[in-house]
Amino acid sequence: MPELPEVEALVQDLRGRLVGRAISRVDLAAFSALKTFDPPLSALHGTLVDDVTRWGKFLDIDASGVHLVIHLARAGWIRWRDEVPATPARPNSKNPLAARVVIDDPDLDAQPGLDITEAGTRKGLAIYVVRDPQEVEGIARLGPDPLDESFTRDVLADILQAEGRKQIKGVLRMQSIVAGIGNAYSDEILHAARMSPFKPANSLDEDDLQTLYVAIRSTLGDAVRRSSGLAASELKGEKKSNLAVHGRTGQACPVCGDVVREVSFADSSLQYCPTCQTGGKPLADRRLSKLLK
Template identity: 75%
Template sequence: MPELPEVEALVQDLRGRLADRALVRVDLAAFSALKTYDPPLTALSGTMVDGVERHGKFLDISASGLHLVIHLSRAGWIRWRDKVPATPPKPSSKSPMAARVVLDDDSGIDITEAGTQKRLAIYVVRSPEEVPGIARLGPDPLADEFTIEAFEQILRDAGRAQLKGVLRSQSTIAGIGNAYSDELLHAARMSPFKPAASVVESPDDLRTLYDAIRTVLKDAVERSSGLAMSELKGEKKSHLNVHGRTGQPCPVCGDTVREVSFADSSLQYCPTCQTGGKPLADRRLSKLLK
């Protein structure tokens, strides 16, 4: 799933490509992806691009007072085309194509989604806050207002909720997903199941986790900056220490990276670095063994 660093890199790339360009039209191939009807998709035809911004994991292309907002969800992506095909994409359950944005020189971007679970979402709105997911977003972890004091209050409000879930909740902190929550918890040497409120009981733990959030995400943004869209996924994967590395050695201590599975996702962690050497219970595996 594209998270804050990858979406930020896409935004930076698109800013350069779309600056002062006109949108000729937006061709919709997956009708279920479009979540709004007023303004219609055709209202974007002939508009001039004003800018490209990020709201959490949402990508926002503003054009002549309208906003084309895209949430790539788990398997969505953006692909640049120097020249788009003359024929608009046709709706097909077998095609990854969701939509195509055509520019005034016949270049454009393809919005795609792999897999069978179609969760990618496209909105045409007059203000980004009209998108429910954006309206509910918590603070951006790289913004100036995300101070250690603000983070402390977030953890206090979360109470006994597990850190992994708190960090992934977009209404609590915007932009952190499954992969980077694993990575920053590994950097902070904390269990994903550690209660949020317990972190504020130790000023050292609070500072360690806060610094891990800022450092891991800033480093990922800096590494991704300037890369082509096609290179971003590989860059992310090559720098992950625990996420997606089940069974491989931890690059910090050499212990074996473990996994806890859930219904539709999983987390990875290092027992030595994060849980005092004790493996966490994998509830799904425990049920299979009964």
């Protein structure tokens, strides 16, 4: 799933490609992906791209005051094409294409564009056309951005106290609490902080709080810096190659050499290092424990 660093890198890449260029048309290939109807998709036709920004994990293309907002969900992605087909994209259940943004550039012989795609059968990609990004419910309820200057250690302390005994893993990845962190980077942050994912949010002492705050800022900041300047086609590989524990079940922890473990968590799974994070003790897989009773 694309998270804050990947979406930020996409924003930087697309800003350089799109700002100052006109949108010729937007073809919708997956009708279920479009979540709004007013203004219509055609309101983007003939507009000029003014900026590309990010709201948490939402990507926002501002075109003459009309916003094309995209949430890539679990398996969505954006691919730049130097030349798109002349015929409009058509619905096709076997094709991962959800929508195509066609760019009008009179200086080019070919017509470039963006393909918004989603792999797999579990569809969650969402496209919104709005006059104000705050009209998108997911954006309106976002928590603070962890890389914003306003996200201070005190802000984090207040968040953790407000969430009480909730497990810190779930708190970090809840978008209405902290924007942009998902399953992968919450694993990476907690590994960097040497903290159990099941630790209660309000149980951190002052040293723990400082360690977690630094881990959040450095883990996300380093990922953004590594991704900066990369084309969209390179971002997935860059992310995977730099993860310490997430998606590395059974492999050696790059810090201590212990075996990375996995447990079920909410609607997914988490990975962690017992030596680095839980005093050497494996965490119980609570979902499995329920099945065995």
